[in-house]
Amino acid sequence: MQILVLHGPNLNLLGSREPAVYGAATLAEIDAQLMKMGADAGTPVACFQSNHEGALIDRVQAARTDGTGFIVINPAALTHTSVGLRDALAAVAIPFIEVHLSNVHRREAFRHHSYFSDLAVGVIIGLGPDGYRLALDHALRHGAADRGPRPA
Numbered sequence: 487m488q489i490l491v492l493h494g495p496n497l498n499l500l501g502s503r504e505p506a507v508y509g510a511a512t513l514a515e516i517d518a519q520l521m522k523m524g525a526d527a528g529t530p531v532a533c534f535q536s537n538h539e540g541a542l543i544d545r546v547q548a549a550r551t552d553g554t555g556f557i558v559i560n561p562a563a564l565t566h567t568s569v570g571l572r573d574a575l576a577a578v579a580i581p582f583i584e585v586h587l588s589n590v591h592r593r594e595a596f597r598h599h600s601y602f603s604d605l606a607v608g609v610i611i612g613l614g615p616d617g618y619r620l621a622l623d624h625a626l627r628h629g630a631a632d633r634g635p636r637p638a
């Protein structure tokens with residue numbers, strides 16, 4: 487089994503993008519830590535970022551047949567807009583945790599709604615990069631249990 491970490495639009499700019507909101511860590515630093523956590527636990531972690539909704543949907547669809555058993559996803563702005571990415575996650579029926587670096591509930595009202603939270607195993611919001619690490623720790627320890635029967 488491998489674990490897939492997905493990052494949505496503009497997260498490639500972490501480190502320089504609104505550091506007061508999103509922190510100083512770069513995406514490369516976050517991904518390196520997650521891949522090391524996976525390697526230490528004997529579970530491969532694959533990371534993918536895109537600014538394109540369709541590329542993220544394609545990557546979720548590919549996860550159906552590439553051995554992915556769990557997904558950690560920060561859909562970024564697509565959290566609040568993308569029925570398509572939500573439908574892809576529902577279609578592949580791979581359990582996932584939704585992560586947000588910032589506390590979206592302390593921010594603008596349009597960030598308060600997520601198209602993903604009701605499908606997610608859990609949601610981690612506002613803890614910065616720790617959120618990814620906590621989500622991955624859960625996936626490594628409990629991921630198999632979160633996985634329900636896959637639809638035929």
Ligand code: DQA
Binds near residue numbers: 496587
């Ligand atoms: C975000 C919150 C979203 O509202 C925003 O569009 C992002 C990042 C977060 O990690 O805090 O791009 O998902």
